[in-house]
Amino acid sequence: MTRSQRKLDHIKLSMETGRHSQNGLEDITFVHQSLPGTKLKDINLNTKIGGLSLSSPIFINAMTGGGGEKTLEINRNLAIAARETDLAMAVGSQMAAIRDWQEEKTFKVVREENPKGIIFANLGSELSPEQACKAVAMIEADALQIHLNVIQELAMPEGDRDFSGSVQRIAEAVKAVDVPVIVKETGFGMGLETVNALLETGIAAVDIGGFGGTNFASIENFRRNRPLPFLEEWGIPTAASIAEANHAAGNKVTVMASGGIHNSLDIAKSIALGAGAAGLAGQCLRILLDRGTEALIEELEILKTELAVIMTALGAANIKDLHKTPLIISGRTHHWLNQRGIDTKQFSTR
Numbered sequence: 178m179t180r181s182q183r184k185l186d187h188i189k190l191s192m193e194t195g196r197h198s199q200n201g202l203e204d205i206t207f208v209h210q211s212l213p214g215t216k217l218k219d220i221n222l223n224t225k226i227g228g229l230s231l232s233s234p235i236f237i238n239a240m241t242g243g244g245g246e247k248t249l250e251i252n253r254n255l256a257i258a259a260r261e262t263d264l265a266m267a268v269g270s271q272m273a274a275i276r277d278w279q280e281e282k283t284f285k286v287v288r289e290e291n292p293k294g295i296i297f298a299n300l301g302s303e304l305s306p307e308q309a310c311k312a313v314a315m316i317e318a319d320a321l322q323i324h325l326n327v328i329q330e331l332a333m334p335e336g337d338r339d340f341s342g343s344v345q346r347i348a349e350a351v352k353a354v355d356v357p358v359i360v361k362e363t364g365f366g367m368g369l370e371t372v373n374a375l376l377e378t379g380i381a382a383v384d385i386g387g388f389g390g391t392n393f394a395s396i397e398n399f400r401r402n403r404p405l406p407f408l409e410e411w412g413i414p415t416a417a418s419i420a421e422a423n424h425a426a427g428n429k430v431t432v433m434a435s436g437g438i439h440n441s442l443d444i445a446k447s448i449a450l451g452a453g454a455a456g457l458a459g460q461c462l463r464i465l466l467d468r469g470t471e472a473l474i475e476e477l478e479i480l481k482t483e484l485a486v487i488m489t490a491l492g493a494a495n496i497k498d499l500h501k502t503p504l505i506i507s508g509r510t511h512h513w514l515n516q517r518g519i520d521t522k523q524f525s526t527r
């Protein structure tokens with residue numbers, strides 16, 4: 178199977194497998210405020226990720242490129258949507274274009290369509306410093322995402338089996354590029370141990386890419402003769418992962434949320450748990466493929482408006498205020514966090 182065919186399979190199978198299970202955000206409840214003191218028109222959605230200023234905390238997460246014409250068109254349309262809504266956007270792994278220059282155009286189209294936008298480059302943690310620089314230069318990226326995808330590789334018949342040396346390679350990539358580096362998961366979440374190990378690399382942010390959205394174990398199981406069903410239940414749900422990452426990160430690196438984030442309430446809850454931004458991948462692709470670019474632009478605009486409505490109700494005039502709003506954490510997420518030594522009272526009594 179060629180890398181380019183695999184990219185097309187991932188698009189098709191991610192739409193068929195869909196959202197896999199709950200991501201834990203259903204365990205989070207806001208505390209209603211009857212005297213919020215806010216005005217909808219004054220709500221400020223600006224946020225900062227590793228020194229980058231974003232006009233909104235919502236971003237389109239890494240998906241594609243590297244699979245010929247079809248992935249070029251998807252990236253073109255995602256870039257148009259990002260431009261029209263002024264949202265940051267990541268491209269999918271650029272390794273295909275580093276190995277085969279003919280695939281470069283499937284990524285470059287994103288910068289062509291959105292010359293002034295905030296765009297994230299993307300490579301896996303097998304990257305070399307030279308490849309990191311090449312990926313950033315290819316799309317004049319504003320940041321580099323380095324993805325971690327151990328479970329996907331193990332589930333993939335032709336995947337990697339050697340996961341040594343990643344922390345060292347990430348640290349070398351950070352030194353090589355002149356943009357902030359974001360280390361991201363791909364739907365299995367990051368816990369305290371992972372974030373602690375990454376703190377020494379000099380990265381600017383982690384995107385926890387939690388469990389409960391697109392599930393690459395399910396996707397790869399479709400492509401295996403003998404599936405590995407236990408991997409489909411593997412991972413740290415998004416809600417618990419945001420809190421774990423934030424606990425480890427303190428104010429040393431920014432935490433970004435993703436993994437099954439589908440609506441404005443998910444976004445607001447992710448930010449209240451400590452994320453500086455929230456990314457959507459599968460949901461954007463689904464709207465784009467089912468209903469087109471105009472519909473995606475409309476849905477993203479609605480997300481921004483609804484987020485501002487939620488912030489108004491909570492009395493949170495900006496993202497910093499939303500980080501401080503009280504939250505009730507119940508169910509499995511409550512149990513998980515307390516088992517991991519994270520006191521949930523810090524959220525409910527602040």
Ligand code: FMN
Pocket residue numbers: 187188191238239240241268269270299322323324361362363364386387389390391435436437438456457458459460462
């Ligand atoms: N993440 C990467 O870092 N690099 C990739 O190349 C990449 N390819 C993806 C392809 C598809 C079709 C999808 C749906 C996701 C891909 N992802 C990739 C993972 C997403 O960026 C995200 O971490 C994951 O899908 C969870 O978010 P979601 O539930 O909003 O989809």
